[in-house]
Amino acid sequence: MKKIAVINGPNLNLLGIREPDIYGRTTLKEIIANLKKEAKKYNIKIKAFQSNHEGKIVDFIQKIGLKKYFGIIINPGALTHYSIAIRDAIKAFDIPAVEVHLSDIENREDFRKISVIKDVCVGQVKGMGPEGYKKALETLMSFDKNKN
Numbered sequence: 416m417k418k419i420a421v422i423n424g425p426n427l428n429l430l431g432i433r434e435p436d437i438y439g440r441t442t443l444k445e446i447i448a449n450l451k452k453e454a455k456k457y458n459i460k461i462k463a464f465q466s467n468h469e470g471k472i473v474d475f476i477q478k479i480g481l482k483k484y485f486g487i488i489i490n491p492g493a494l495t496h497y498s499i500a501i502r503d504a505i506k507a508f509d510i511p512a513v514e515v516h517l518s519d520i521e522n523r524e525d526f527r528k529i530s531v532i533k534d535v536c537v538g539q540v541k542g543m544g545p546e547g548y549k550k551a552l553e554t555l556m557s558f559d560k561n562k563n
């Protein structure tokens with residue numbers, strides 16, 4: 416069975432209670448459970464990881480980077496906007512990654528408009544709320560078709 420890693424960064428463990436007007440009321444646990452259901456249709460296994468620590472996210476990417484993962488779905492939270500370390504970790508391996516944001520980072524504060532990981536990812540999904548994770552899965556699956 417193919418495996419996809421789903422990585423969530425700082426404060427995303429607070430989904431459901433954190434700024435619900437921006438991020439909604441769905442918890443991360445619910446997002447992952449729904450994504451697992453969706454992934455089953457593609458015969459994909461989801462490995463979920465969340466951390467509030469940049470280095471732990473880098474460690475996780477390195478760990479899975481050395482294994483045979485089909486793809487990465489990553490919402491790095493605030494680290495999106497400044498973590499060159501996460502960018503470099505994604506770039507170090509040949510695993511396609513799709514970036515996800517619940518909110519539309521283009522239409523918020525200026526500092527959210529920059530994603531330092533965007534150009535090392537095969538796609539970016541933003542402003543779709545929890546559904547964005549499913550869209551990211553679809554993007555990874557279509558990326559596979561394009562390759563063959």
Ligand code: DQA
Nearest residue numbers: 426490492493516517518527
């Ligand atoms: C976010 C957007 C980021 O700017 C913010 O720091 C987050 C969540 C999103 O999913 O919309 O923590 O990545």
